[in-house]
Amino acid sequence: MIETKNTQKESQSTPPSGAGGLVIINYGAGNIQSIKFAFQRLGIDAVLSDDAEKIKAADKVIFPGVGEASSAMAKLRVTGLDKIIPNLKQPVLGICLGMQLMCKHSTEGDTTGLGIFDVDVVKFSKEVKVPQIGWNEITDLQSELFTDIPENSHMYLVHSFYAPKCTEMIATTNYELDYASALQKDNFYGVQFHPEKSGVVGEQILKNFLDL
Structure with missing residues (x-):
């Protein structure tokens, strides 16, 4: 388990515990x-x-993304990460486009x-303004990822594409219709919203x- 410290000053001098710590996949995507x-x-200190x-x-992996799906996937293929990511065994969290790229097709x-x-x-x-930009509620929370997160918490979103409701859905948001704002399968988690921009609730996530 990665230990957290109380201050940023400590984070600059104390690395995460474990052999690999926390790695954020750097493939040229935004955020x-x-x-x-x-x-x-x-x-x-990721x-x-x-x-x-x-x-x-790594002990934990973040798969970020802001941008366009096809160009992002092309970058993953160049580095071979398109083969590495689906076979990871540790907890992996996809954020925004990262979550979308973890799906079958866009x-x-x-x-x-x-x-x-x-x-x-x-x-x-x-029929709706695209992209959806701003705060919206997450409901039907069904995962340890949402421990101590109240139903109807507001998260920050910026996206034009979405994952429809499905069996792997662990949170729902409504914008035109109910859609999957978070997904989970085994050690893989994905959130459409930006926890890093969602205040104390995002910090808790x-x-x-x-x-995990």
Whole structure:
């Protein structure tokens, strides 16, 4: 288990426990630094890396993403990470586009995903403003990832594509319709929202991930 410290000052001098600590996959997607800073506030100095051996040796892995699905998957294929990520055995958390790429397919760029979650990602209709930007509620919370998280908590989201409701859904959000705002299968977790930008509730979710 990765231990958390109480202050950022401690995080700068004390690495996470365990052989590999916390690794944030660095494949050129956005929001990587904001996630790193969020963990620093929790006392964890995460490593940014695209090195397969470092990722496989990590205690916990964050798979971030802000951007376009097909170009992001192309970057993963260049480094071979498209083969590494689905075979990881430690807890893995996909955030925003990271979660979407863990699904079977995305209509954004007609993109084949990593196939971890058995659901296809689709676009919101023209009946609503796209992208969805801002705060929205998460409900139907069904995972240890949401320990001490109240129902109807507000999280920050920025996205035009979504994962429909499915058997691997562990949280729901409504925007035009109810959709899966979080997914889980075995050691793999995914959240459509940005915990690193969601205040104390998002911070608690990141703490919960560290405690898995």
